[in-house]
Amino acid sequence: MTDAAAVPGAVAAQDPSGPLTTADGKPLKQALRKANAKARRNALLLVLPLFAFLLITYTIPIVQMMTRSVSNPEVAEYLPNTAAAIADWDGSDLPSEDVYAAMVADLNAGGRSTIGRVAARLNAELAGVRSTMMGAMRDSDEFQAPYKDALLADDDDWADPRLWKLIQRESRTLTPAYYLRALDYEYDENGDIVRRPEYLQVYTQTFWQTAWMSGLITIITILLGYPVAHLLATLPPARANLLMILVLLPFWTSLLVRTSAWIVLLQQEGVINDVLVLLHIVDEDGRIRMIYNRIGTIVAMTHILLPFMILPLYSVMKTIPPSLTRAARSMGATPLRAHLTVYMPLTVPGLAAGVLLVFILAIGYYITPALVGGESGIFISNLIADRMTGSLAQLRLALALATILLVGVLVLYWLFNKLVGVDRLKFG
Amino acid sequence: MCAIDQPTGDVLSLERETPGAAVKFDGVQKSYDGETLVVKDLNLDIRAGEFLTMLGPSGSGKTTCLMMLAGFEPPTHGEIFLDGRPIGQLPPHKRGIGMVFQNYALFPHMTVGENLAYPLKVRGLSKADIKAKVQRALDMVELSAFGGRRPAQLSGGQQQRIAVARALVFEPNLVLMDEPLGALDKQLREQMQYEIKHIHENLGVTVVYVTHDQTEALTMSDRVAVFNDGKIQQLSPPAELYEAPKNSFVAQFIGENNKLSGQVTKMVNGHCEVTLDTGAVVKAAPVNVDGEGARTTLSLRPERVTIGDTAAETTLGGRVSELIYLGDTIRARLAVEGNDEFIVKVPNHNRAVSLKEGETVTVGWATEDCHALDPIAT
Numbered sequence: 001m002t003d004a005a006a007v008p009g010a011v012a013a014q015d016p017s018g019p020l021t022t023a024d025g026k027p028l029k030q031a032l033r034k035a036n037a038k039a040r041r042n043a044l045l046l047v048l049p050l051f052a053f054l055l056i057t058y059t060i061p062i063v064q065m066m067t068r069s070v071s072n073p074e075v076a077e078y079l080p081n082t083a084a085a086i087a088d089w090d091g092s093d094l095p096s097e098d099v100y101a102a103m104v105a106d107l108n109a110g111g112r113s114t115i116g117r118v119a120a121r122l123n124a125e126l127a128g129v130r131s132t133m134m135g136a137m138r139d140s141d142e143f144q145a146p147y148k149d150a151l152l153a154d155d156d157d158w159a160d161p162r163l164w165k166l167i168q169r170e171s172r173t174l175t176p177a178y179y180l181r182a183l184d185y186e187y188d189e190n191g192d193i194v195r196r197p198e199y200l201q202v203y204t205q206t207f208w209q210t211a212w213m214s215g216l217i218t219i220i221t222i223l224l225g226y227p228v229a230h231l232l233a234t235l236p237p238a239r240a241n242l243l244m245i246l247v248l249l250p251f252w253t254s255l256l257v258r259t260s261a262w263i264v265l266l267q268q269e270g271v272i273n274d275v276l277v278l279l280h281i282v283d284e285d286g287r288i289r290m291i292y293n294r295i296g297t298i299v300a301m302t303h304i305l306l307p308f309m310i311l312p313l314y315s316v317m318k319t320i321p322p323s324l325t326r327a328a329r330s331m332g333a334t335p336l337r338a339h340l341t342v343y344m345p346l347t348v349p350g351l352a353a354g355v356l357l358v359f360i361l362a363i364g365y366y367i368t369p370a371l372v373g374g375e376s377g378i379f380i381s382n383l384i385a386d387r388m389t390g391s392l393a394q395l396r397l398a399l400a401l402a403t404i405l406l407v408g409v410l411v412l413y414w415l416f417n418k419l420v421g422v423d424r425l426k427f428g
Numbered sequence: 429m430c431a432i433d434q435p436t437g438d439v440l441s442l443e444r445e446t447p448g449a450a451v452k453f454d455g456v457q458k459s460y461d462g463e464t465l466v467v468k469d470l471n472l473d474i475r476a477g478e479f480l481t482m483l484g485p486s487g488s489g490k491t492t493c494l495m496m497l498a499g500f501e502p503p504t505h506g507e508i509f510l511d512g513r514p515i516g517q518l519p520p521h522k523r524g525i526g527m528v529f530q531n532y533a534l535f536p537h538m539t540v541g542e543n544l545a546y547p548l549k550v551r552g553l554s555k556a557d558i559k560a561k562v563q564r565a566l567d568m569v570e571l572s573a574f575g576g577r578r579p580a581q582l583s584g585g586q587q588q589r590i591a592v593a594r595a596l597v598f599e600p601n602l603v604l605m606d607e608p609l610g611a612l613d614k615q616l617r618e619q620m621q622y623e624i625k626h627i628h629e630n631l632g633v634t635v636v637y638v639t640h641d642q643t644e645a646l647t648m649s650d651r652v653a654v655f656n657d658g659k660i661q662q663l664s665p666p667a668e669l670y671e672a673p674k675n676s677f678v679a680q681f682i683g684e685n686n687k688l689s690g691q692v693t694k695m696v697n698g699h700c701e702v703t704l705d706t707g708a709v710v711k712a713a714p715v716n717v718d719g720e721g722a723r724t725t726l727s728l729r730p731e732r733v734t735i736g737d738t739a740a741e742t743t744l745g746g747r748v749s750e751l752i753y754l755g756d757t758i759r760a761r762l763a764v765e766g767n768d769e770f771i772v773k774v775p776n777h778n779r780a781v782s783l784k785e786g787e788t789v790t791v792g793w794a795t796e797d798c799h800a801l802d803p804i805a806t
Binding site: 321323324326327328329330331332333334335337338341342345346 | 498499500519520521522523524525526527529530531533534535536537546547550551594595598604
């Protein structure tokens with residue numbers, strides 16, 4: 001057969017005895033590289049501005065964020081002598097006179113603001129350190145050797161080995177402390193890593209809540225979006241356009257307008273509750289709370305993220321010829337079976353793209369949970385935003401939380417790539 | 429021309445126990461919009477084991493007929509019978525009809541083997557049976573080694589063969605083919621025509637084949653139904669279709685045709701005399717005329733017209749306006765009785781060489797080769 005016979009010939013041409021050369025004997029690959037160099041240079045020049053823009057506004061800030069979330073310069077910078085002297089302390093009993101002398105020297109050398117910063121940093125780990133240090137700083141010019149006794153006389157907290165262990169630990173310039181806090185762990189008095197008391201464990205719980213609510217929202221967008229995308233792909237163009245406008249409508253309305261609309265609908269004195277009461281499905285006292293909680297967040301976010309599921313699905317479904325399901329049916333498959341075995345597998349690239357888009361967008365969502373989430377329906381982003389406006393320690397905690405979120409998303413993306421293959425995705 | 433490595437009889441053994449099925453369209457009408465009929469009162473009997481081609485220009489209703497037979501479109505009126513059983517209410521998957529689609533419709537996410545196994549799996553056959561039948565089907569189309577490939581890795585011709593094998597693998601009694609060769613180049617198309625014809629001959633299955641390509645229709649079919657305007661214009665074996673077209677549409681659509689318009693002036697002894705619009709009187713065989721006084725269009729095949737034969741039953745004068753050398757024949761365009769596009773195919777032997785452009789010659793033909801058909805506006 002002609003077409004079958006052509007295949008061995010083509011294979012033979014690709015597998016010559018030696019490397020291919022041009023007419024004047026240069027290796028073909030080298031000649032090709034040279035010929036394409038100019039085009040490559042031009043392409044590089046075209047993307048250079050965007051690359052520089054991304055470097056300055058995206059890559060550098062992210063690197064900054066990650067370094068700041070582990071930075072711990074206070075003790076090393078403002079108590080340099082103490083940091084050097086305490087490095088060799090074995091942690092038993094109390095430090096030697098050298099360490100106390102170094103501390104007094106640092107207290108003398110430091111100003112109010114620098115010692116204040118160290119004191120605040122240490123106070124975050126061990127309550128009461130601030131007053132001990134600030135008190136000692138005020139009295140520091142009167143101290144005489146032996147400084148150990150002088151400091152102990154000034155405040156007997158200086159005899160607390162926990163304080164010195166803390167100073168020794170925090171003299172490292174990098175610390176995992178903010179990450180421990182972000183995962184609800186902390187250092188105990190002996191410097192061991194332990195779980196925080198249960199009533200303080202907010203972050204891991206919020207991380208889980210963010211994950212499962214994003215997952216649920218993704219599932220709901222699939223259930224609602226798949227049939228709509230199918231309808232869009234099979235309708236005649238004129239009507240499909242109209243429907244498409246309806247799908248895109250959420251994109252075109254202001255976020256606040258959309259959210260207020262949901263509040264009007266869902267609040268306890270709102271339209272839906274009124275209708276339910278009117279129909280005697282619930283009584284006046286039993287009005288359902290549907291906003292300022294998880295239900296509010298899920299409903300509003302599903303609405304906003306639905307187009308991100310529908311559009312990639314639609315673009316893939318549009319390319320599936322209707323003759324494929326017809327062929328399946330002509331071969332004896334019921335409509336349902338034809339759909340499940342032929343149509344659905346072909347929509348997987350669009351479905352996977354939609355899942356990736358919706359889930360990753362959802363997991364970092366801020367504004368909607370902030371507006372309609374109340375206290376129970378918040379996402380991790382809301383905690384990050386809240387911590388960002390606090391003290392320096394709170395800011396670093398926020399950065400640690402944000403870094404964990406970023407890494408989490410990257411891990412998910414990697415997993416997704418392993419399972420589905422990102423190169424198979426069709427975003428539109 | 430016929431491919432050397434044609435599948436031979438022993439390879440072609442899908443071990444059929446049932447012969448082809450008979451199909452009957454009974455007064456079938458179809459409308460999509462409720463305003464126009466795409467298919468008008470279709471009555472057609474397809475015999476068991478027959479290769480029937482529905483031929484016609486696009487929009488003539490042939491594909492709609494096929495879709496109604498497959499079950500993808502319901503008839504608006506009338507009934508379709510399969511082996512005497514009405515199938516109007518039967519969904520496609522219960523009809524057991526094999527189908528080859530225009531662009532093959534192979535499932536891109538399955539291998540060739542899985543594609544072929546699909547109809548068998550749906551029928552709940554055992555794994556061993558499926559494997560054996562798939563292999564036999566692959567052997568039949570001579571692609572035994574390709575079971576593990578994806579359709580996208582095959583050439584157009586190979587995909588086409590797989591599509592045919594898939595429509596046959598579950599041993600249907602009736603196979604529908606919707607312009608299956610439309611996407612292939614000319615050479616491959618000719619080769620596939622023979623292969624499909626041979627598969628049909630070997631399996632005895634009924635084939636209903638839709639095409640707009642008259643060569644395909646003439647080469648492969650037992651009978652051809654020529655569609656136009658939602659109606660069957662003529663249902664005949666290929667030779668009859670060419671030799672004895674029943675109306676002007678068929679004469680025009682199948683092969684080349686010379687037209688001369690005129691009026692029937694006399695009907696005598698099975699032939700008629702027609703006065704052309706230019707005043708000349710010629711004899712013709714009346715095929716589709718209403719009688720004396722009726723308008724008519726005469727149809728003449730270019731190869732039945734002779735040049736310079738003054739002894740022919742009918743002779744007219746003509747002027748040669750163009751000569752095209754085609755090797756085995758010379759194609760002469762003449763102006764004859766007001767028709768500037770009068771084509772004559774002159775066999776390439778010595779006599780023809782003397783023709784010159786601008787020369788006035790005598791054209792002639794036998795009365796039985798000149799068909800008086802229904803008039804068409806010119």
